[in-house]
Amino acid sequence: NAGVTQTPKFQVLKTGQSMTLQCAQDMNHNSMYWYRQDPGMGLRLIYYSASEGTTDKGEVPNGYNVSRLNKREFSLRLESAAPSQTSVYFCASSEWTSGQTIYYEQYFGPGTRLTVT
Amino acid sequence: AQRVTQPEKLLSVFKGAPVELKCNYSYSGSPELFWYVQYSRQRLQLLLRHISRESIKGFTADLNKGETSFHLKKPFAQEEDSAMYYCALPNAGNNRKLIWGLGTSLAVNP
Numbered sequence: 336n337a338g339v340t341q342t343p344k345f346q347v348l349k350t351g352q353s354m355t356l357q358c359a360q361d362m363n364h365n366s367m368y369w370y371r372q373d374p375g376m377g378l379r380l381i382y383y384s385a386s387e388g389t390t391d392k393g394e395v396p397n398g399y400n401v402s403r404l405n406k407r408e409f410s411l412r413l414e415s416a417a418p419s420q421t422s423v424y425f426c427a428s429s430e431w432t433s434g435q436t437i438y439y440e441q442y443f444g445p446g447t448r449l450t451v452t
Numbered sequence: 453a454q455r456v457t458q459p460e461k462l463l464s465v466f467k468g469a470p471v472e473l474k475c476n477y478s479y480s481g482s483p484e485l486f487w488y489v490q491y492s493r494q495r496l497q498l499l500l501r502h503i504s505r506e507s508i509k510g511f512t513a514d515l516n517k518g519e520t521s522f523h524l525k526k527p528f529a530q531e532e533d534s535a536m537y538y539c540a541l542p543n544a545g546n547n548r549k550l551i552w553g554l555g556t557s558l559a560v561n562p
Binding site: 339366375376377378380383385393425427429430437439440441442443444445446 | 484494495496497547548550554555
């Protein structure tokens, strides 16, 4: 049971380049999330997906696109990277049911450190 | 609007001293609250959820509805407790989204 996995772990891009961050979870969770973490700003939600086939904007969606490929996978794409997108990106998953109870705590991947020069 | 406030950005204590990381929230009703921990350059991990009333790694947290607080406590801090700690609660309008505090960086000195 690998939990939430992310690739790549590190990436350096030049301004204007594009790339896709991959995320997968094997916990059969319904919801998946992309966050960015910047010093002094905590975690900020970029996009999330409540279920396969649906995506919604979070606090800071500009410059990003997402795809919920299936229940397991949720990718984040930077079409034209900018230095302001230098950050650590975390994928997370959540929401499962056990009996009558729905659980909402989120489980995180190891993160991708992205530098845009 | 809902909010989670962690008033201390940095907290420094000596090994063996008690530690309390503060979390205040705004929420009408009975919230479900979480504490997450992030060790240096690692992923965030769920530390505590208030509904389970567990003690993990010696940490406990009690929900005080009167003071709208969910402070994280440990009676004797260890060096390996040095980490970033985040408090979070589900968005009342959409439980799938968590509202996060900005985090408190705990440094436990030898």
